[in-house]
Amino acid sequence: MMLSSILVLLITNPAEMLNEMIGASTSALELCIELCAVYVVWLGFIELVDASGLSQKLAKLLRPLIKKIFKVDNEETQKIIALNISANMLGVGNAATPMGIRAMQALDDQSGKANFAMIMLLVINATSIQLLPTTVIGLRSTAGSANPSDIILPTLIVTFTTTILGIILCHSIEKIRKKIKGRKRE
Amino acid sequence: MSAYILPILFLLLILYCMYKRINTYDNFVKGAKGAIKLVVDIFPFIASILIAVALLRVSGITAWLTDILSPIFTFLGVPPELTELVLLRPFTGSGSYALLEDILTTYGADSYISRCACVIMGCSETIFYVATVYFSQTKVKKLLYAIPVALFCSIIGTILACLLCRVM
Numbered sequence: 001m002m003l004s005s006i007l008v009l010l011i012t013n014p015a016e017m018l019n020e021m022i023g024a025s026t027s028a029l030e031l032c033i034e035l036c037a038v039y040v041v042w043l044g045f046i047e048l049v050d051a052s053g054l055s056q057k058l059a060k061l062l063r064p065l066i067k068k069i070f071k072v073d074n075e076e077t078q079k080i081i082a083l084n085i086s087a088n089m090l091g092v093g094n095a096a097t098p099m100g101i102r103a104m105q106a107l108d109d110q111s112g113k114a115n116f117a118m119i120m121l122l123v124i125n126a127t128s129i130q131l132l133p134t135t136v137i138g139l140r141s142t143a144g145s146a147n148p149s150d151i152i153l154p155t156l157i158v159t160f161t162t163t164i165l166g167i168i169l170c171h172s173i174e175k176i177r178k179k180i181k182g183r184k185r186e
Numbered sequence: 187m188s189a190y191i192l193p194i195l196f197l198l199l200i201l202y203c204m205y206k207r208i209n210t211y212d213n214f215v216k217g218a219k220g221a222i223k224l225v226v227d228i229f230p231f232i233a234s235i236l237i238a239v240a241l242l243r244v245s246g247i248t249a250w251l252t253d254i255l256s257p258i259f260t261f262l263g264v265p266p267e268l269t270e271l272v273l274l275r276p277f278t279g280s281g282s283y284a285l286l287e288d289i290l291t292t293y294g295a296d297s298y299i300s301r302c303a304c305v306i307m308g309c310s311e312t313i314f315y316v317a318t319v320y321f322s323q324t325k326v327k328k329l330l331y332a333i334p335v336a337l338f339c340s341i342i343g344t345i346l347a348c349l350l351c352r353v354m
Contacts, residue, residue: 005241016244024240028233031280032225039221045199047217048210052203090191093279093311098224100320108324119332122320126313126336127343132191133308139287140304145295154301154350155308162309162343169335 035094042095046083058082069124069167070117077106081121091130100125116174123166129159231322235315239277248273264348267299272306272344276313276337283307298351305347310340 009017049055059066059079066078066085080103087096100121107118114122133155140148203210242248251273256266264272271289275282286307293299313336317329 005238005245005247008245008247009241012246013244017241020240020244021237024236025233027280028229028236031236032229032232036221036225039224040218043220043224044214044218045196047213048199048203048208050217051208051213052199052206054199054202090195092192097316097319098220100316101224101228101323104320104324104326108326110325112325113328114321114326114330114332118321118324118326119330119335122317122329122332123336123339125316125320126311127339128309128311130308133304135283136286136304136308139283139290140295140300143287143290143295143300145300148295150354151301151304151308154305154347154354157350158305158309158343158347161346162339165342166335166339169338170331173331173335 035097038094039098042087042092043098046095046099049083055079055083058086062086070120072107072117074106077103080106084121085124085129088125088129089131091132091134093128093130096125116170120167120170123170124163127159127162127166129163131156228319228322231318232315235277235318239274239281242277262345264344265299265302267293268303268306268344268348271303275306275310276340277315279312279315282312302348302351305351306344309343309347313337313340 006017046055049058056079059075059082062082062085063078066072066081070078070081072078072081080099084096084099084103087093087099103121104118107115107121109115133152136151136155137148140151200210203213248270252269255273256269259269259272260266267289271282271285274285286303289303290300313333317333317336321329
């Protein structure tokens with residue numbers, strides 16, 4: 001991707017390349033400073049949720065679902081996944097990120113390949129199972145919408161459909177992969 | 187309404203911690219300590235993906251792709267005005283939100299195009315960014331079918347969003 005962009009830039013606009021790259025990494029740095037501030041709040045919050053035993057309760061509530069969707073048995077990992085999904089549902093993606101990273105680390109089997117649970121976690125995060133799209137509603141009301149929250153219902157319908165589609169797709173692909181592997185062994 | 191959810195959540199949590207006799211301050215600090223290390227760990231990955239996106243835009247490849255993909259999107263029922271948003275969304279959150287603000291002011295907050303854009307933003311994620319950051323602290327090099335499935339779902343979501351906005 002970077003190679004093709006640079007090749008095209010050589011023809012169209014060679015002088016701008018370095019400027020653009022440094023500009024982008026500057027905005028990455030700004031983003032990271034902002035993220036750091038956000039993570040301080042959310043990691044502190046999550047530590048409290050954890051210390052008070054609420055995360056165990058949440059995990060217990062979501063355990064049957066997580067077990068079925070992710071096929072994960074480790075209780076600690078189930079807890080982190082439960083926190084990641086809850087943060088996504090609340091629409092605080094920035095609180096979900098640290099939990100997502102931790103969950104991926106816990107699921108890592110050092111094989112160099114993503115396993116089923118990891119892929120599932122990414123797909124579920126990618127289809128964004130949020131209940132309240134707060135940022136979008138905020139932007140709409142700033143732009144002078146008469147009824148900024150009338151997009152909630154369609155958003156919910158789409159989110160649920162794509163999340164379920166993603167779960168079904170991952171499970172069927174996994175089944176096909178297992179079949180192929182089984183055949184190879186025979 | 188939705189503005190009350192987070193403050194109430196924080197309040198309830200602190201009350202619950204007091205009830206459980208847990209030191210809120212110490213635990214909050216303990217958790218917050220992890221923030222800087224986390225950001226330092228993921229910074230190079232975020233920078234790389236933002237650089238790649240910036241190069242794509244300035245080289246004109248994005249504009250070129252937008253031109254090619256617009257007719258396909260129109261065929262699928264997605265207004266061509268949204269092609270750039272749909273293209274940019276998997277890569278950058280801040281970039282696509284800036285674009286959404288643009289769309290809202292250009293076409294008016296209650297127009298069909300703006301409503302589609304809002305639903306698309308609400309039900310999609312920055313797939314490449316999330317994948318880069320989530321997997322950055324693991325040994326995983328091969329993502330297998332993760333990205334194709336995620337992208338496929340968000341394309342279906344985009345089409346469905348534009349369809350629903352017509353009737354709802």
